[in-house]
Amino acid sequence: MQVTACQLNFNPLVNFMKRIILLALLLVTASAYTQEILLEQNVKSDSIRPTRGPNLKNFTHFYIGVGFPFHINEEVTYTKFGTSTALDFGFRYKRKFSNFFATGFDLGIGSSTYNLSQDVPKTVPDTIINEKEKFRILSFSPSAYLRFNFGRRGNYVGNYLDLGAYGSWNMRKLHFTINKNEMDEKVRVETTRLDYMESFAYGFLARAGTNRYVLTAKYRMSDIFKSSYSIPELPRLTVGVEVGLF
Amino acid sequence: MTKRFLYILISAFLLAFPKFAEAQQHWMVYFKDKQPAGFNPYEYFDAKAIERRIKAGLPLNDPSDWPVNDTYVQEITPLVQEVIFTSRWFNAVAVDASSLQIARVMELPFVLDAEFVEPSTLMVAGYAEYDTTMDFDQEKVLKGQLSTLGVDAWQKAGMNGKGIRIAVFDVGFDHADKVPAFDHIRNENRLIATSDFTKRGNPENVYYGNGHGTQVWSCIAGKIDDLQIGLATGAEFLLAKTEKNSEKFSEELNWLAAAEWADKNGADIINSSLGYTYKRYFNWQMDGRTSLISRAANMAARKGMLVVNAAGNEGSGKWHYVGAPADADSVLSVGGIDPSTGYHTSFSSYGPTSDKRMKPNVTAYGHVTAAAPAGLTSTQGTSFASPLVAGFAACAWQSDRTLTNMQLFREIEKSGSMYPYFDYAHGYGVPQAAYFTESKKVTSDPTFELFVTEDTIKVIAKTELSGSILPDLSLDVKAFTDSPTAEGTNYFYYNIMDANGVIESYYVLNVTQPEVLTINKNDFPEGKTLNIHYAGYSLSVKL
Numbered sequence: 001m002q003v004t005a006c007q008l009n010f011n012p013l014v015n016f017m018k019r020i021i022l023l024a025l026l027l028v029t030a031s032a033y034t035q036e037i038l039l040e041q042n043v044k045s046d047s048i049r050p051t052r053g054p055n056l057k058n059f060t061h062f063y064i065g066v067g068f069p070f071h072i073n074e075e076v077t078y079t080k081f082g083t084s085t086a087l088d089f090g091f092r093y094k095r096k097f098s099n100f101f102a103t104g105f106d107l108g109i110g111s112s113t114y115n116l117s118q119d120v121p122k123t124v125p126d127t128i129i130n131e132k133e134k135f136r137i138l139s140f141s142p143s144a145y146l147r148f149n150f151g152r153r154g155n156y157v158g159n160y161l162d163l164g165a166y167g168s169w170n171m172r173k174l175h176f177t178i179n180k181n182e183m184d185e186k187v188r189v190e191t192t193r194l195d196y197m198e199s200f201a202y203g204f205l206a207r208a209g210t211n212r213y214v215l216t217a218k219y220r221m222s223d224i225f226k227s228s229y230s231i232p233e234l235p236r237l238t239v240g241v242e243v244g245l246f
Numbered sequence: 247m248t249k250r251f252l253y254i255l256i257s258a259f260l261l262a263f264p265k266f267a268e269a270q271q272h273w274m275v276y277f278k279d280k281q282p283a284g285f286n287p288y289e290y291f292d293a294k295a296i297e298r299r300i301k302a303g304l305p306l307n308d309p310s311d312w313p314v315n316d317t318y319v320q321e322i323t324p325l326v327q328e329v330i331f332t333s334r335w336f337n338a339v340a341v342d343a344s345s346l347q348i349a350r351v352m353e354l355p356f357v358l359d360a361e362f363v364e365p366s367t368l369m370v371a372g373y374a375e376y377d378t379t380m381d382f383d384q385e386k387v388l389k390g391q392l393s394t395l396g397v398d399a400w401q402k403a404g405m406n407g408k409g410i411r412i413a414v415f416d417v418g419f420d421h422a423d424k425v426p427a428f429d430h431i432r433n434e435n436r437l438i439a440t441s442d443f444t445k446r447g448n449p450e451n452v453y454y455g456n457g458h459g460t461q462v463w464s465c466i467a468g469k470i471d472d473l474q475i476g477l478a479t480g481a482e483f484l485l486a487k488t489e490k491n492s493e494k495f496s497e498e499l500n501w502l503a504a505a506e507w508a509d510k511n512g513a514d515i516i517n518s519s520l521g522y523t524y525k526r527y528f529n530w531q532m533d534g535r536t537s538l539i540s541r542a543a544n545m546a547a548r549k550g551m552l553v554v555n556a557a558g559n560e561g562s563g564k565w566h567y568v569g570a571p572a573d574a575d576s577v578l579s580v581g582g583i584d585p586s587t588g589y590h591t592s593f594s595s596y597g598p599t600s601d602k603r604m605k606p607n608v609t610a611y612g613h614v615t616a617a618a619p620a621g622l623t624s625t626q627g628t629s630f631a632s633p634l635v636a637g638f639a640a641c642a643w644q645s646d647r648t649l650t651n652m653q654l655f656r657e658i659e660k661s662g663s664m665y666p667y668f669d670y671a672h673g674y675g676v677p678q679a680a681y682f683t684e685s686k687k688v689t690s691d692p693t694f695e696l697f698v699t700e701d702t703i704k705v706i707a708k709t710e711l712s713g714s715i716l717p718d719l720s721l722d723v724k725a726f727t728d729s730p731t732a733e734g735t736n737y738f739y740y741n742i743m744d745a746n747g748v749i750e751s752y753y754v755l756n757v758t759q760p761e762v763l764t765i766n767k768n769d770f771p772e773g774k775t776l777n778i779h780y781a782g783y784s785l786s787v788k789l
Contacts, residue, residue: 035762038737039590039671039754043598049530152362154527155564 054157054211054246055149059094063106065216067240069114078124079235080115084134086218086238087111094147102147110168112137114234125175125196125231131186132178135234137197137224141168143205157244162207166218173197196229198222203236212244272330272363272499273348274538276338277318278356285312294411294512302550302650310335310545318356325350330446331503335545340499363499363538376426377621378470384624388615390585391465391634392474395610396679400477400641403683407478407640409647411438412466413508413551414633415501415518416459417489420619423453425460427468427475427617431483439511442487443500448507452487457619458629459487462519464617465633466640475617477637480644484511489520498522501571502542509549514643514651516551517636518543519629521558521569521595529567533601537570540577547576552643552651554636556628557581557606558595561671568595568605578639578655579605581673582612582631589737589754590671594628597670602748607655607673608662610634638677645682657682667779669741669752690782694738694762703787705763705778707738738762738780742789745773765789 051057067086071077090108097103116124116133125135145164175191203220218238225231287296287306299306314332319339323329326343333340340363343351348360380388400406419440422428431437440452452459467483468475486504489497501518508516527537534540543553557579558569572579572595584591591612597605610631615624635658642661643654659665661681662674697704740763741752755762757780765776770789777786 035738035758036756037753038587038756040751041596041669041671041753042751043670043748044750055528152526154524154531155529156525 053155055096055099055153055155057096059096059157060092061244061246062089062091063108063214063242063244064089065214065240065242067216067218067238069112069235069238071235072237077117077119078114078232080117083113083115084235085113086240088141088242090141092244099152100149102149104145104147106141106143106145106166108141108143110137110139110141112139112238123232124234125225125229130177130179132176134176135197135224136172136174136176137170138172138174139168139170139201141166143167145205145207157209157211159210160208162205162209164205166203166205168201170197170199170201173199196226196231197224198226207242209242209244212246214242214244216240216242271343271345272497273326273341273343274333274336274338274361274363274499275322275341275348275351276336276358276360277315278358280309280312280315280337282307282309282312283315287311291510292512294514295509296512298512298514298550301647304548304550310337310548314339315356318354321354322351322357328446330499331443331448333502333506335506335542335549336502340503361538363497376424378426378473380615380622384615384622387585387611387613387624388473388475391611391614392477394676395477395634395638396677396683397474397477399679399683403645403679405641405644405679405683407467407481407637407644409480409482410478410514410640410643411482411484411512412478412515412517412636412640413484413486413504413511413513414459414463414466415486415488415504415508415516415520416456416462417520418455418457418487419452419459419463419485420454420457422460422463422485422619425464425617425619427464427470430469430479431467436480436482438482438484440485440487441504441507443503443507444487444490444497448503452485455487455490458519459485460619461616461623461625462517462629462633465614465630466517466637468617470617470622475615476633478640481637481640484508484513488518498537498539498542501539505542505546505551509546509551513551515636515639516543516546516553517555517633518553518571519556519627519632521556521572523558523560523565523569527570529565530600532567532570532573532599534571534574534577534599534603537573540571540574543571543574544576547574547651547655550651552639552654553577554632554639555579556632557597559593559627559629560595561590562592566596568597568599572605573599575599575603576652576655578607578635578658579673580628580632580635581606581609581671582626582628583609583672583676585611585613591626593626594631594671597673598748602746604668604670604673606670607659608635608675608677609672610638610676635677638679641679642677642682663782664739664779664784667739667741667777667784669739669749671752671754672739692785693781693783694778694785696785696787698787701767703763703765703767703776703789704761705738705740705765705780707757707760707762707780736781738778740776740778742770743775743777749777750774 065088069084070081088108088110090106092106094102094104114135118129143164143166145162147160147162149160173194177189179187181187201222206217208215220236224234326341326347328342330340440450441448442452464475466476467478469479488500488504546553555572555577557572571577582591582594594612599605612631613626614630658677659674661677664675668674695706736757738755738757741749743749767789774789
């Protein structure tokens with residue numbers, strides 16, 4: 001469609017420039033106005049049925065989440081609950097097969113921090129007592145999931161349960177200690193290239209969500225520490241919350 | 247510590263997912279048949295409902311009004327958790343039941359089908375003393391919300407909705423039993439009945455939960471001393487609480503039950519400022535036939551009631567379009583305009599319906615001054631445009647009681663400020679009282695001219711700068727001259743319509759020079775029509 005508006009005659013030079021600008025606009029958009037357009041609606045293009053959306057064939061979005069690792073067995077407390085965290089950010093794809101069932105995958109990056117308890121007897125990763133001590137693992141975690149949706153709904157994520165599995169590449173493994181020296185100064189020691197830690201991990205995941213708000217649980221099946229070092233395992237279960245960015 | 251954390255997580259999970267905690271759901275169970283069973287319309291209906299049926303030429307003894315077969319209901323009752331209500335119109339019973347229970351119900355030979363309906367939750371609020379003060383903007387808006395609909399013309403003609411019974415369906419009428427804006431109605435015993443359809447047994451108390459309905463009611467009939475808020479200050483009312491919370495979590499079942507109740511109690515008009523969109527439906531289901539509430543609204547219209555409904559507030563959202571039941575063909579859907587500009591307000595939902603019917607039908611102020619539970623307040627939403635038009639409809643019907651509900655529907659459309667021009671943001675524009683109180687044919691002189699060549703159509707506004715270019719009357723041009731008033735006189739409305747009468751694109755321009763528009767005819771295939779409305783004058787020309 002070509003719709004053009006008329007122009008008033010002003011200074012010839014200005015008019016010439018306007019013509020040039022108008023011509024350029026016409027070449028680019030094939031339409032131009034000198035009247036102020038207050039409202040413009042194109043019904044034809046709006047009427048095309050979409051395939052991408054929260055409850056349509058394909059849906060993608062980013063997400064951000066925080067989890068709290070903790071030991072299932074309360075007798076073991078190698079980490080401090082609450083200050084140990086697992087931060088996640090990633091991209092999620094969902095492929096809908098029916099109103100009840102969908103599947104998809106995540107590509108996420110995470111930063112897990114395990115604040116180590118210094119209670120005696122201390123065994124992780126060694127018996128040395130520090131003022132503060134923690135592990136930090138930066139990882140890339142692809143995962144796949146099956147989604148079971150509940151309830152009739154429109155183009156809306158709704159209530160759902162996800163069950164899936166994940167793998168992780170622990171790209172960077174760090175160990176921190178903080179102690180005071182004789183001068184009462186804080187000394188922070190960061191150790192990298194931790195040979196006693198595994199570079200890969202895997203486990204299961206479960207999510208229960210209502211639209212963008214999600215409760216998450218991850219259970220790590222693999223060990224963090226190589227078995228040859230005989231270091232007690234850090235928490236396998238991480239429970240948290242997640243927000244879909246859509 | 248860990249146990250406590252787990253407990254909190256589990257509690258949060260159950261709160262977030264009540265379906266896991268309680269498997270009972272709302273269902274509509276439809277029956278295959280029903281019998282008259284001694285139905286006596288004179289016993290069942292209010293006298294005004296009988297009167298409405300006679301006026302509309304509707305049968306008094308209609309099968310859709312026969313009671314649901316009680317034997318069927320009794321057989322279903324022990325199989326489900328609870329029977330909520332029975333629907334005569336849909337020959338159905340609404341029940342609370344699990345999926346397993348519904349599976350057993352479906353095995354009964356007289357059951358036709360079962361339909362799942364979403365449940366909801368409750369929220370309660372409280373308010374203090376009433377405040378009637380207004381600032382300058384509120385006074386200005388209050389004046390405009392009525393003057394644009396022709397309050398002076400209605401007053402001059404003595405029309406205030408007297409004798410018209412209006413049912414208002416809403417989320418709650420908090421403090422409406424005390425708000426002074428309704429003193430005149432209470433004092434004259436024009437509040438006929440109230441019913442809370444969100445509770446079992448339908449108790450009469452509707453004055454709690456949310457003040458939305460209080461504000462809506464005030465936009466129909468509110469008045470404090472000489473300060474008029476709505477047009478139908480002389481009408482009678484039925485108030486029905488049909489929702490428990492905000493619009494998105496509300497109930498369609500309650501709406502149906504309330505509509506049958508309104509019908510039984512003689513309502514002439516239903517105003518419902520609610521809508522259902524993306525949480526339950528897809529855009530392409532907005533065809534007026536898919537959702538239960540749209541089917542119920544159409545049924546209400548078939549019973550002779552004028553159903554006025556808000557178009558919705560999704561105009562600037564992803565949904566964009568009208569929701570249900572504003573998509574129903576027999577529902578007068580009302581969009582919103584911005585008082586500061588005079589044209590479509592951004593949040594007002596657009597049409598058309600998914601089957602390409604025009605919606606909204608008309609528009610009114612989407613920003614109003616209303617009587618809230620605590621005092622006069624500024625508020626916005628098509629929720630308030632709808633009751634303004636419902637009040638207008640009451641006055642219009644009072645002015646001509648020979649009209650049927652659908653005749654009134656068409657007359658209100660014709661009274662629109664842009665009629666016969668329309669688009670999917672404004673419908674036919676703002677209804678005008680003068681159409682009803684005066685000649686019904688308010689002529690407007692041409693306000694623009696066409697300059698047509700073989701390839702182009704040029705539109706020139708009639709101003710001092712426009713010169714003396716005259717329209718080429720040899721063209722296939724149909725001029726309309728019965729637009730009642732000029733509204734937003736500097737705005738130039740035009741659309742491109744296909745051969746089926748469906749608008750493909752539409753525009754509103756702010757006219758800043760006489761040469762408004764040039765269209766290259768060669769850019770359009772045959773069969774397209776250019777429709778124009780400017781300053782009260784409409785015209786169509788084939789491209």
